[in-house]
Amino acid sequence: MTANPLGFAGPTHQTARTRHGWSKALQLSPDLYPGVGGKRLRATLLERSYAFAGGCAAAPALVIDAVEMLHAGSLVIDDFEDDSLTRRGQPALHRVIGPGRAVNAGNWMYFRALELAASALEDPARTAALVGRFITVARQCHEGQAIDLATRVDEVTPRQAQVTVLAISRWKTGRLASLAAWCGAHAAAGDPQTLRAVAAFGCRLGICLQMKNDLDELSELLDGSDRCDDLINRRVTWPWAWAASELSADEFAAWQHRLRRSKEQPVAYRPLAKDLLAATHGRAVSAINARLDQAIERLARATGIARDAGPLAAVGDALRIAGEPTRAEALP
Secondary structure: OOOOOOOOOOHHHOOHHHHHHHHHHHOOOHHHOOOOOOOOHHHHHHHHHHHHOOOOOOOOHHHHHHHHHHHHHHHHHHHHHHOOOEEOOEEOHHHHHOHHHHHHHHHHHHHHHHHHHHOOOOOHHHHHHHHHHHHHHHHHHHHHHHHHHHOOHHHOOHHHHHHHHHHHHHHHHHHHHHHHHHHHHHHOOOOHHHHHHHHHHHHHHHHHHHHHHHHHHHHHHHOOOOOOHHHHOOOOOHHHHHHHHHOOHHHHHHHHHHHHHOOOOHHHHHHHHHHHHHHHHHHHHHHHHHHHHHHHHHHHHHHOOOOOOHHHHHHHHHHOOOOOOOHHHHOO
């Protein structure tokens, strides 16, 4: 992590007084600073991809901070668009400083991410490629978010639920994880084959991350959390897609009707969350673990057995799910 990843716009903004002004205006939660909050899966993925592609010593800190900054900015904007109550156990930023300032802060983080990326590498051609990749992925993530915002799970067919959730996961979470992996290999001057392989691996890992996040929100709701954005906003998530593959069309429609009848209070959604978890846990375990195995297999096949993919593949171990009963199944 760099000493001052947030930075300021130029030399005139380097005084202590001006820094305080910027900090007060943005008022970012400490959890949103690069290198502090979250699982840091993308940072780890970047570092392992850097080593996998032949990088020496540590991956460039500016590249890591750029990816983390882009991700943090997306969390701020997503929380505003979802009207979330919390993020990582703290009030969502727009609920602390207001929607206008939160959107400004999230957008600022996007631009700061590009600024960090533009100064991360010495070679101009590789720098241009890095910045171009950031811009493309940021646009793709917004397209995935647009699908997420525009689609309600209580208005789709079972087949549409399955297709839509994969598209959302691929373009939002998948592309950002893919960016992290690609950046690591690119910083190490990896060959084109390696860049393609780690980017594809990152995308597959990102899809698994979204699967687990969707499950975790339901589990945490049953544990007493007030965060149930996906249900309140009628989002198309993986538990609904898995339910669509297990239930008849009439049964799926009945669950959609239950969702529409629920009041916008967390406690009202807990019975539905319990049933969703109970009905889909087995499918979730097999789907996530099979995708992780497939991602590792394709990475090894694309890059050859001479290269040790173990440390890179191990990034996905935290996403694996054991086959024990869920909390929902254990509840009376």
